[in-house]
Amino acid sequence: MHAAINDVKITSGLLGRVSKLVKEQVLPYQWDILNDVAKDAVPDHSIENFSVAEGNDEGYPSHCIANFKIAAGREKGDFYGMVFQDSDLAKWLEAVAYRLMSDPDEELEKIVDDTVDLIGEAQQEDGYLNTYFTIKEPENRFTNLCECHELYCAGHMMEAAVAYYRATGKDKLLKIMCRMADLIDQNFGPEENKRHGYPGHEEIELALVKMYEATNEERYLKLAKYFIDERGKKPYYFDIEFEKRNHASHFSYLYPPYGMYSNGPKYEQYHLPIREQKSFEGHAVRCMYMASGAVDVARLTKDEGLMDTCRTLYQNMVQRRMYVTGGIGSTPKAEMFTSDYDLPNDMVYGETCASVGMMFFTKRLLEAEQKGDYADTMERALYNTCLAGMSLDGKSFFYVNPLEVDPIISKENPDRAHVLPVRPAWFGCACCPPNLSRMITSLAEYIYTIKENQIYVNLYVPDQAIIHLENKTIELETVTDYPYEGLIKFNLKTAGEYEICLRIPAWSSNKWSIMVNGEKVQTEVKDGFAHLKRAWNTGDTILLELDFEPKRVYANPKVSKDVGKVAIQCGPLVYCLEEVDNGKGLQRIYLPKDSELQLERRTDKLLGINEIHTKGYRLKELEDETVLYASDTNWEYEPVDLTYIPYYAWANRGENEMTVWVHEKA
Amino acid sequence: MHAAINDVKITSGLLGRVSKLVKEQVLPYQWDILNDVAKDAVPDHSIENFSVAEGNDEGYPSHCIANFKIAAGREKGDFYGMVFQDSDLAKWLEAVAYRLMSDPDEELEKIVDDTVDLIGEAQQEDGYLNTYFTIKEPENRFTNLCECHELYCAGHMMEAAVAYYRATGKDKLLKIMCRMADLIDQNFGPEENKRHGYPGHEEIELALVKMYEATNEERYLKLAKYFIDERGKKPYYFDIEFEKRNHASHFSYLYPPYGMYSNGPKYEQYHLPIREQKSFEGHAVRCMYMASGAVDVARLTKDEGLMDTCRTLYQNMVQRRMYVTGGIGSTPKAEMFTSDYDLPNDMVYGETCASVGMMFFTKRLLEAEQKGDYADTMERALYNTCLAGMSLDGKSFFYVNPLEVDPIISKENPDRAHVLPVRPAWFGCACCPPNLSRMITSLAEYIYTIKENQIYVNLYVPDQAIIHLENKTIELETVTDYPYEGLIKFNLKTAGEYEICLRIPAWSSNKWSIMVNGEKVQTEVKDGFAHLKRAWNTGDTILLELDFEPKRVYANPKVSKDVGKVAIQCGPLVYCLEEVDNGKGLQRIYLPKDSELQLERRTDKLLGINEIHTKGYRLKELEDETVLYASDTNWEYEPVDLTYIPYYAWANRGENEMTVWVHEKA
Incomplete structure (x- = not known):
């Protein structure tokens, strides 16, 4: 288990600054955007040929809240935005919930409560919740899972619901999403009268696991497992639903003649059953979400075969398909993985969301098994591609994170039009900014993995933490200017026998030292962690020094x-x-x-x-x-x-x- | 003036072999394709994501002759193919005409005559000729010059008509095309009652110059000059016609929402009046055709300003925007030039047609002014990108000519899908194979430029040539295995005072020698040519040795x-x-x-x-x-x-x- 957000206060340093920025500046700014009141959120059109892959249609603004108001019957109007526009609000709500865990704020909580009321009103009689289908195509629910993100949007709102419930104890949104989960459960599953489908964009799998953990409702875990198991079975469900809807396509304007469907099975990872997949293929963000859900299901159902698949996929990625910055996705076309070692620095996609997804995936891997390599990858993604996704002032965002940019070529060569030399303020397809926000506001969850009486320190962050061990709660303070220095000091504030496991990153594996109360200690490094187990006294200090030579x-x-x-x-x-x-x-x-x-x-x-x-x-x-x-x-x-x-x-x-x-x- | 095709027999060597291949194998094969009877012309679909830029729609076959039969009323059916499908036949006819100049062939001539009859039947009462518009949109003639290639197709058929007239003296096709040229002249020009337009794809300019040279009809030269002068004037004609046709677009399936029109003025070189253009912009083939026509007009109208523009454009290209292989076009998107020095080897377009177009352009530059650099560029394009456009057996063709290929990446990375690792047999958009054919069958025209009593030898090719100087006709034999050796021997078969100017390529400028009758001579090199002027005797020999060190x-x-x-x-x-x-x-x-x-x-x-x-x-x-x-x-x-x-x-x-x-x- 990871440490809880309200138990870990990031106090200072780079991540402290970024967390503060997101809480104080980015979240209010994003709320304005969701409500179409942001003044300086005009998209940057300096590059005229801005790729359609980003969905940067001229039709700004967000309209996200407006969609909910229309679906709720509070306003008249038409749906506007991407078919997954609802998820922008869901991610924002989830981020706000994390913020409320560490920094309660009555005014902000009131905004959320009002928004939950709105969401409740937008929910249909039978529990269905999706503003696009409710407003535009109520008759076509669940007929185009391949392209239309219904389960994806539901998943994000489930994550928000669980987070807000954990933050405040308020269960209204959780109940709303239980009704939606129940409806999905009634519609999907192995039974003959149900649809044997799975989402085109994975997300609901990991969200259902969160719902299960919050409610103890076994059906949710079972449904998550069903989606994982069903994916890639032949005949392909997406072929079946495509025939059933007479070849109608939602994204045909982007990918004629058959929209996303025409990108082929790899694009949505249904080319093979997950357990037979040996490498991540297709859309990189989807891969990360799929694998995150798979690790969760494997951990909870003790499915070692599925876990092995996740390890194989992870290893193929970090050994062959990842940029040195922790970016993934080598092409703007379908934002996808290509082939082993194909990592062009100028044509790269390296979507911010994909690296955020790598953090989700590696966090779950660390919960399943404590291997330092997972945390090395998490840290690579976090400090490089993820942080690069946002400007220092929190006001503009990269979707694409290149390793080589020439602004003239980005302007004049349409192949490079996706490689922006400056961050735009917002995107028509606004997945990355709120995804970054919810990751940053929940950073505390990534720092520690707790395993019985062991504290695994994955990331070195100046913080004050309360850690609930199996039989004991301890307090721990970390003092460091990491990642700008290699010295990390831990002040132990609670006496007792427990084990502290400090990650020795691969880049420091040849040169590091640990001192306890000023005395150097020899410790074994196992799977990338140095283990310190003893009966600690209040006031003990551990000083870890990592190799900070460039x-x-x-x-x-x-x-x-x-x-x-x-x-x-x-x-x-x-x-x-x-x-x-x-x-x-x-x-x-x-x-x-x-x-x-x-x-x-x-x-x-x-x-x-x-x-x-x-x-x-x-x-x-x-x-x-x-x-x-x-x-x-x-x-x-x-x-x-x-x-x-x-x-x-x-x-x-x-x-x-x-x-x-x-x-x-x- | 260049030497005529029937006066220059290429006897052996690399170009001799390629010429023979085109005459004996490729032309009959292409005729079969135009008639949809080729058996092994199934397109290669090994790369699934074959770029739409190549127009490789599934809808093979060619249907080109069938379109003419339908337009002529001989057959029932619908038009099929690209809007410029007619030009495939035109290029083939032109190539055959060149072949007939050097190798008369009654059977082949009969085929052409029959085809000319067919073309005549497909021509409309008022002289209009274009199977697409005749079959599909007779009411929309001349309403979408930007996208619809009417003037382009007309230009190609004019080139064929002139070539066939010169080859055989038969003027039926020439008369057909005079009627079409007259119709165009009635529709376009500065007069108030005419359209103030110009072609979306340049070609007719250089074709009208050929028509003028064949018929002495001044109106054709005037119209060519009009198209050159009108291009790029504001308000843009393509904006005006776009409004007039209520935003209808022919290529909206490729480039939504407004087809080719949406690629912007640079794509079709109308961003500026030609005389104000300093660099080639947009679609590379169009640039070459535009510049070829401009050189012709400048030469014939003694327009030094326009000639200067052509020099500037040429220099910008060869000094900043050309691959070492003589390829041009740095991106598959719109097959276009990008910016100075942006020459990616893996993402390159380097269309075969564009390098063929470079040969058209440089040949004309050499006729206007005898500078070796133009021939250096011509030779670079010819021996590298142009020849690479066809397989050694003449049965398959490259559209795209990369400088770096990894077949796995071409298969798995859609950005590189246009970079085929093997030549396909034919293309839905089949511009390159017949373009290559007409260039190869007319190669003899590229070898010599004749200027009064000077013979400029641009290319070194084993041949036997009859050269018509101002006051004398001489015979000349070239013996060499160039480009596989640097020794080139000229046997002079006619006595008299004339000047032979041998190109000293830039790559040989530091090391070369000339011997006349076995004795080394010192000669001046001026603008890349070594000048040998004397009273020659029958049997004199010149031996040029160029630097053949790798x-x-x-x-x-x-x-x-x-x-x-x-x-x-x-x-x-x-x-x-x-x-x-x-x-x-x-x-x-x-x-x-x-x-x-x-x-x-x-x-x-x-x-x-x-x-x-x-x-x-x-x-x-x-x-x-x-x-x-x-x-x-x-x-x-x-x-x-x-x-x-x-x-x-x-x-x-x-x-x-x-x-x-x-x-x-x-």
């Missing part, structure tokens, strides 16, 4: 786009070069193999970062501008001082070039 | 995708590595700066090539397959023997990896 990172040679290139990492942070610090022509920069990397603390820059300074070379522009190809190379290199900044902080100083991977000079 | 080629450092990489060229041929010769993992290969490049003649391989052998290294695969990123690099290099083949010969031995650019090891 490091060069190289990709597996099979990653063809990274051959001959080097990236820089320090602690969990991947670094990048930006034009504003290093001038134009980042793709002409060479970093010598032996050039010293110097860390400098810059509290004044980008809200406080560690910069890395080093010396490199830049292949000079030619004096003769008429030469495009030549054999007599008088190409010259000029020495340049290079300044690296953490990847998450890029694109906060205007439109400019950026790169993570740099040529290495032997 | 050479390393480097790109301008601003071409970010080629930084740190090297290509190999020998003579005009760019070389590449293929997996079948070099094993998997071509992107892990390093070529040392000083590794010797050894040329080997291989008459037995790929119908006869020069291979290049050298020694390099390959970054080895890791033994530990679980590593994706690591700091402790035990990355190893293994020595490998490398075998390069000419780029044009790639993809003739099954599906495999290929690359032109290779990492350089310092």
Whole structure:
């Protein structure tokens, strides 16, 4: 089990700042957007050919609350937005619920209560809840699971319901969602009179597990398991429903002639039964949600075969299909995984939501089995792609997280139009911003995994925590400026015999030390965790020191786009070069193999970062501008001082070039 | 003026073989396809996500002749194919006409005559000729110039008409096309009662110039000039016609909501008046056709301003926007130019037609002014991208000509789906194969430019030529195995005072020699040509020796995708590595700066090539397959023997990896 949000107060540091920003700025801003009252939320149309994949139709605004009001009969009007527009509100509600756990706020709670009333009114007599179908196609409920996100939206609202119930004890939304879950349960299942389907976009599986854990209703777990088991069986359910609805397609404007359905079984992970899948295929976010639900079901039903599948999928991803920034998805087309080692830095998708999904997946894996590698991956996704998804001021968001950007090419080459050089304020398809919010507001859940009398520390965050062990509740304080220093001090405030398991990240596995009360201790590292078990006294301290030397990172040679290139990492942070610090022509920069990397603390820059300074070379522009190809190379290199900044902080100083991977000079 | 096709017999060598192949195999094969009787012309669907940009809809076959029969009232049925399907026949007829110039053939001529009869029957009372509009939308003639290729198809048929008239003296098709040209002239022009439009796809401009040269009808030249001058004036004609037809779009299935029109003014080069354009923008083929027509008009009207525009556009292209293979177009989206130095090797379009168009453009530039650089570019396009457009057996064709291919990525990554690893047999949008045919059958026109008493030799081809100088006709024989050797021998068969100007290619500018009758001569090189002027005797010989050492080629450092990489060229041929010769993992290969490049003649391989052998290294695969990123690099290099083949010969031995650019090891 993870520690509860209200038991862990993140006190300061980078994550403290980001959490505060989301709670105080981003959530109110997003509420305004959901209500169409945000003034500065005009989408950025600087790139004209903005990919349709982002759904950035001109038809801003959000209209999300308005849809609920129309469905509730409070207002007249038509549905507007994506077919999954409801989920924007659900994610926001869930994020607010987490915020209320750590920072109760009467005014905000009142807003939620009013919104729950609205949701209740939008619910149909039989429990059905989905504003799109209620307003637009009431006769077509559950006829297009492949494309229409009904179960997905239901899942998100279930997550919100459970979170709000846990935050406040109020069960109105939970009851609303129990009625919807019951309706879904009446409609789907192995029985002959039910539909033998599963969601096109996974999400409800993990949500039903949360509903089960909140209500103890076994049917919900059983239904989650059913969706996991049914997926990919032949004949394909999506073929059957496609025939039944006479080939009607919701997304045919995006993917003619048959909409999403035409992307093929891999897109929605129904190409094979889940247990036969060996690699994540198709839409990356869906993969993460599917796998998260699968781990939950495997853990609760003690299904070792399913767990093994999850391990296989995880390993294929982190060993072959993940960017160094923790981004996943190598193409904007269907936002999907492609093939092993195909990781183009300029064409990458690397959706923020997908990396948030990786955190969901790895958190669940850590609950199932305590392996440091899972937390390494979680941390990679969190500190790099996830944090890069939001600007430092919390007012703009990336959907796509590239590792190489040239603003001119993004403007002039439509293949790169999805690679924005600055964060837009909002998206027509607004999945990422509220997803980021609910992850950040629940960050406390990711820090500790509790297993009987063991405390596994997955992430090092300055916090004050109350941990409920099997037979004891203890208090623990973490003091650190991580990820900007490698020193982490734990102040133990409760005496007793229990085990503290500190993650030794792979990047620090060759160099780390632990001192207890000032004395160095030798400890065994097992599956990436150093285990400290003893009878602790109040006031004991543990000092963990990790390797905070900046490091060069190289990709597996099979990653063809990274051959001959080097990236820089320090602690969990991947670094990048930006034009504003290093001038134009980042793709002409060479970093010598032996050039010293110097860390400098810059509290004044980008809200406080560690910069890395080093010396490199830049292949000079030619004096003769008429030469495009030549054999007599008088190409010259000029020495340049290079300044690296953490990847998450890029694109906060205007439109400019950026790169993570740099040529290495032997 | 260029030498005429019937005056130049290409006797042997690479181009001789290709010419023979096109005449004897490809033209009959294409005739079968136009008539829907080809048996092995089933399109290759091995790549499922084959880009719609290629128009490879499932609806093969061609139906081209059938469309004419239906329009002529000979058969019942509906139009099928692209809106520009007529041009496939036109290009084929033009190619056949060129073939008949060098190799008369009664049977083939009969086929053409019959086809001309058919075309005549398909022509409408008032001279209108276009099977799409005649069959499908007779009421909508000339209402959608932006998208519907009416003037383009007319232009191609005019080229065929002129070619057939020149080949046989028969003027029936010429008269048909005069009537169509007259109709167009009645409909378009500066007068108030005419439409102030211009074609969406340029072509008719250069065709009208050919019509003018064949008929001396000044109106045709005037109309060509009108189309050139009108293009890009504001308010945009395409906006006006778009409003007039109530926003109807022909290609909305490809580019919703407004079809090609929505690609914006640059796509069809109407963003600015041509004279104000400084770089080629938009669809690469259109750019080449536009510029070809502009050079013609500039030459005939002595319009130095327009000629200057053509020079500027040419220079921008060859100095910033052209692949080393002579390919142009950096993206499959709209098959277009993007921005300076944006030349991705894997995402490239490099359409065969665009490089054929470069040959049209450079041939015209050479007729306007004799600068070797134009011929260098022509030769680069011809021997690399154009020849690569067709398989060695003449049975399959590339539309897209990549510089880097990984078949697995082409299959699994939809961004790369346009990059086919093997040539398909035919395309739904079949512009490239017949375009290649007409260029190859008219190759003789590209070899010599004649200017008063000067013979400019642009290309070195084994041939026997009759050259009509201002006051004299001379005979000339060229003996060479170029491009597989650098020795070119000219046997002069006619005495007299005239000037022979031999191109010294840029790649040979530092090392070349000329001997006349066995004695070395010193000659001036002016604008890339060595001038030999004297009173020649019958039996004189000139021996030109060019630099045939294989050479390393480097790109301008601003071409970010080629930084740190090297290509190999020998003579005009760019070389590449293929997996079948070099094993998997071509992107892990390093070529040392000083590794010797050894040329080997291989008459037995790929119908006869020069291979290049050298020694390099390959970054080895890791033994530990679980590593994706690591700091402790035990990355190893293994020595490998490398075998390069000419780029044009790639993809003739099954599906495999290929690359032109290779990492350089310092």
